[in-house]
Amino acid sequence: MELEDNEQAPFVLENMTITPNHTGPTFPDRYALKGEGGDRVLTCLEAPNLQVSIKASLTVTASAAKKAPPGTIYLDGVAQIAPFLDHEKKVYNLDHHEGCVRTFTLATCEQALIMCVKGLDLRDREWKIYANEPDLDTILAIWIILNHQRINNPNAIHRRSLFALVRVEGIIDALGLEMRELSGFPAELLQKLVRIIDRLRVSELELKKSGEWSKTDYLDYTIGVLRKLDQFLIKVGELDDFKGIEELARIELINNRIAVVIASDLGIYELEPHLNKLYGNRLGWVALRKGEHEYTLRQMDLFMPVTLEDVYQRLNFMDPTVKGRTGINRWGGSGDIGGSPRDSGTRLSPEQIVSACRDVIEKRSDIRHVKRFLTSAAFALLVVVAAIATGQNWHPLSWFGWDTASVCVQTQMFGYHLAMLVFSTIMLTVVAWHRPWQFGIMLPTGKDWWLILPFAILCGLTGDILVPRPSMFIADTPTAWIMALVLIPLSLELLFRSLVHGMMARLATIQDSESKWFFSGPTIGSSLLYVVVVGLQMNMLSAVPLMESLTNGILVKYAVVAVIFGLGAGMIRERSHSILPAWLFHAVAVATLLLIYGPV
Numbered sequence: 001m002e003l004e005d006n007e008q009a010p011f012v013l014e015n016m017t018i019t020p021n022h023t024g025p026t027f028p029d030r031y032a033l034k035g036e037g038g039d040r041v042l043t044c045l046e047a048p049n050l051q052v053s054i055k056a057s058l059t060v061t062a063s064a065a066k067k068a069p070p071g072t073i074y075l076d077g078v079a080q081i082a083p084f085l086d087h088e089k090k091v092y093n094l095d096h097h098e099g100c101v102r103t104f105t106l107a108t109c110e111q112a113l114i115m116c117v118k119g120l121d122l123r124d125r126e127w128k129i130y131a132n133e134p135d136l137d138t139i140l141a142i143w144i145i146l147n148h149q150r151i152n153n154p155n156a157i158h159r160r161s162l163f164a165l166v167r168v169e170g171i172i173d174a175l176g177l178e179m180r181e182l183s184g185f186p187a188e189l190l191q192k193l194v195r196i197i198d199r200l201r202v203s204e205l206e207l208k209k210s211g212e213w214s215k216t217d218y219l220d221y222t223i224g225v226l227r228k229l230d231q232f233l234i235k236v237g238e239l240d241d242f243k244g245i246e247e248l249a250r251i252e253l254i255n256n257r258i259a260v261v262i263a264s265d266l267g268i269y270e271l272e273p274h275l276n277k278l279y280g281n282r283l284g285w286v287a288l289r290k291g292e293h294e295y296t297l298r299q300m301d302l303f304m305p306v307t308l309e310d311v312y313q314r315l316n317f318m319d320p321t322v323k324g325r326t327g328i329n330r331w332g333g334s335g336d337i338g339g340s341p342r343d344s345g346t347r348l349s350p351e352q353i354v355s356a357c358r359d360v361i362e363k364r365s366d367i368r369h370v371k372r373f374l375t376s377a378a379f380a381l382l383v384v385v386a387a388i389a390t391g392q393n394w395h396p397l398s399w400f401g402w403d404t405a406s407v408c409v410q411t412q413m414f415g416y417h418l419a420m421l422v423f424s425t426i427m428l429t430v431v432a433w434h435r436p437w438q439f440g441i442m443l444p445t446g447k448d449w450w451l452i453l454p455f456a457i458l459c460g461l462t463g464d465i466l467v468p469r470p471s472m473f474i475a476d477t478p479t480a481w482i483m484a485l486v487l488i489p490l491s492l493e494l495l496f497r498s499l500v501h502g503m504m505a506r507l508a509t510i511q512d513s514e515s516k517w518f519f520s521g522p523t524i525g526s527s528l529l530y531v532v533v534v535g536l537q538m539n540m541l542s543a544v545p546l547m548e549s550l551t552n553g554i555l556v557k558y559a560v561v562a563v564i565f566g567l568g569a570g571m572i573r574e575r576s577h578s579i580l581p582a583w584l585f586h587a588v589a590v591a592t593l594l595l596i597y598g599p600v
Contacts, residue, residue: 031223042219044146048247049126054218058132075131076108076138107170109140116151123280134222136201137173143229157233168193249350251358257284259357261350268296287353293345299336306360307335314356320347359507373525376503380529383423391416407475421491427499439502440579446513449575455568456585460592464561470599489586497573497582500526511574527566535559
């Protein structure tokens with residue numbers, strides 16, 4: 001059968017009917033562009049973990065290519081090094097330019113085809129494919145890589161037609177058009193293949209002839225040729241069950257599992273067979289975006305080390321629309337399927353949703369908790385050292401040009417706690433700017449935290465709560481009471497129950513207004529740091545030497561009361577989601593001490 005000139009006429013190649021340049025309902029558009037500007041990448045909706053970047057004149061040195069991150073594939077001249085396959089690092093260079101005898105080396109598209117025929121499976125991770133010019137050799141290699149799951153399925157594609165097309169294009173690209181007879185194909189078949197190649201390259205040749213090739217949007221051009229290749233190579237009806245699935249975010253978990261966020265018009269149960277085809281058995285959790293702010297969350301692997309209940313708790317902690325509030329406007333559901341807040345939806349991005357999934361997994365790592373505690377302790381130490389330095393050099397009259405000031409205001413204790421309040425506020429402004437609710441900077445919610453408030457009275461009855469010296473009450477009673485009920489409690493609570501607790505809560509499970517009661521890691525950690533700072537300060541105020549305090553048990557008593565007090569304040573902070581009740585807890589303890597014992 002002779003090849004016809006009519007663009008829409010079907011041709012026969014190896015007894016297979018191929019209709020070029022025809023877009024019909026049996027060939028959905030599987031390719032899309034993501035990103036903006038110079039960061040745009042090309043993706044295939046059936047291989048969302050593969051991203052293709054094409055930038056003119058893109059090259060990397062030999063050393064850079066060898067040190068490329070895992071999941072990198074260089075195509076046709078990008079890497080200035082001989083072709084190589086590093087299976088251990090998952091880095092490949094498919095090329096026939098540098099460091100090889102070009103006459104004896106297969107073209108890039110042939111190298112890609114052989115890799116896929118040999119069983120290359122690219123579903124195990126994210127891959128970045130780099131090219132610098134979309135000639136037909138490169139685009140064929142891209143098509144093969146994006147469709148690698150179909151290459152070894154003769155029922156899915158015209159497999160022999162693909163092999164023939166790649167063989168002829170490989171010879172032409174490597175050796176020149178005049179050497180095409182080296183393919184060994186019969187003259188009639190070879191003529192058909194060359195005509196197909198010419199049809200695929202017609203836009204490229206026109207752009208080069210007009211001098212517009214260098215100004216062409218290479219990604220848009222590549223998508224156009226990929227769509228034509230779909231018409232040539234994919235069997236009619238093979239894509240009838242194609243479901244448009246767009247991957248919005250992905251993150252690695254543990255044991256080769258991943259969490260992804262996808263967008264589709266179908267429901268989560270309808271998508272499950274297609275998700276299994278796309279991701280194999282790697283999918284741990286999937287979030288399906290149903291609307292701009294609506295998501296369905298599904299656990300695909302029943303043997304994940306944690307359940308969706310843990311993921312809901314993390315998402316509720318992170319989501320600005322939830323912020324721990326009571327009621328149904330929260331992430332929630334069963335242990336295997338759930339969703340975003342019903343009333344308002346979520347303000348979390350796809351990247352934040354998968355990040356929450358990883359946080360839930362990684363919070364089980366003890367070393368991460370230790371690192372988070374040490375980081376929080378370092379921030380607290382920085383604030384305390386700055387406050388001590390300020391208190392020891394506190395001269396408000398000369399600093400602010402005042403003629404007079406309260407005796408209390410001029411004391412080192414006032415300067416110390418004022419500096420602690422200021423420096424804690426500055427730190428919180430930096431670290432809590434985008435997520436203030438994580439640090440308790442919000443109005444209280446819930447009611448059961450009131451149950452802990454009586455413990456504040458018991459702590460006050462011990463007489464071991466930090467208050468101003470008696471001389472300060474004698475000299476200026478109103479200012480001393482303000483220091484006792486506002487300045488000292490607020491400065492300590494902002495530092496330990498807001499800054500330290502909030503930083504430690506980044507990867508920890510904490511209470512909320514509807515959870516069970518328990519001592520969380522952040523509550524325990526912030527209480528320990530509180531004991532060290534407050535215990536030493538109370539010992540200094542008592543004017544008893546440190547060794548004597550240790551010997552007679554005074555310091556131990558301070559520490560025990562401080563631990564109990566810190567745990568109570570931490571639980572109130574968590575169950576109310578706010579720093580304000582923690583300050584109230586502290587103020588009640590101080591008021592109890594002063595009213596029962598007077599200034600001590």
